[in-house]
Amino acid sequence: MVRHAARQAGLHHTPLHLLHVTGHPDDPTGTTADEDGHGPPTPDAPVTERLAELARSEFPGITVTTETVPGRPAPVLLERSAEAAFLVLGHRGSGGFPRLSLGSVSQQVATHADCPVIVVRPGETPADPDNRVVVGVDLGDIGAQALDVAYEEAAARGASLQLLHATFHPGEVPTGPSLVAPDYEALDAAALEILRTEAAKRLDRFPDVTVHARVERVRPAAMLTEASRDAALLVVGTHGRGGLRRLMLGSVSGEVLHRAAAPVLVVPGRDGDHRAA
Incomplete structure (x- = not known):
């Protein structure tokens, strides 16, 4: 530590x-x-x-x-x-x-x-981790603060950055004979485009950070835990202000903190820059 x-x-x-x-x-x-x-x-x-x-x-x-x-x-x-x-x-x-x-x-x-x-x-934590920073992104509430910190950490380390989004809801799976399944391919493509748009917003500030975006229809905690293996750092964010805020990834946050193989950086979800010591 x-x-x-x-x-x-x-x-x-x-x-x-x-x-x-x-x-x-x-x-x-x-x-x-x-x-x-x-x-x-x-x-x-x-x-x-x-x-x-x-x-x-x-x-x-x-x-x-x-x-x-x-x-x-x-x-x-x-x-x-x-x-x-x-x-x-x-x-x-x-x-x-x-x-x-x-x-x-x-x-x-x-x-x-x-x-x-x-x-x-x-x-x-692996003795010789990959030079890779991983950040979990919730498309329903993209935390600009968490993304910016993830970029800063990748830039400081000279590391690559993985933008990961995972989603799976049992309710999305049709159960009735007349129900039509959603176009998962189109949904995933739209989610991937959002991640790429967020990356493009930061290209001028972090031109040397190589970014890989990935979307999977799996449990978020499982995806982040797996991605944390051999990573240098896993970044997640929090919602809102004050004592009632929750981790951005909701119920998976506790699982990620307990199971991630890499150090976990939790970024408060608030406006403005964090202070330096």
Whole structure:
């Protein structure tokens, strides 16, 4: 997780800030908390410094700072997201924060943060991934912010970009003898044209990004999970503003976060540019 955060900082020429949230603000012991803010005491003082040294040694071009604060992880991270370029979270047992898992903390932060959030699964990320960024596109609510961030990530990495749209609704399949099946070929061609139009809008800003658009009539989560294999990054977006927004891909979001083989970058669906740290 820390390596990914350090690499992300290097790619975007931003400083890396390692934040360690310990226990409850009213807890004088300064114990390390689990995702619900509770947990047995563990030594926390050396954690961020060890990780900072790791980041500095492997990515010497970045500035690394550390901080340890009391509080519950999710509220603290959400507050800090207002002034960060990215938040990077890991799964249970990974990196220096073994109690921060893909549970309530990661789900809350990924859904409600003001800045993009990257959820990393180091144990399942390929050591030598393809230089490829994947973005899921919901044609019913195309998130310009998510697409722009996906392009920025591909450009920063010198990577190719895959625009993927998947749809499958059992109700589309006719069941009665007099019902005529939709022209799926025409529907898919129209969807592909929309993806290509979105790509054309960004050609002037990202002339060096090679784009591949693909439309399939399958479950979105299955398509994105499969595409994430050996990818450098999978990008999805969120709907709307405030605490009630949902991930762009709806019910598949949780499945993608749990099953994707690549790190998942969740981009908030709001107008305007995200802030840099």
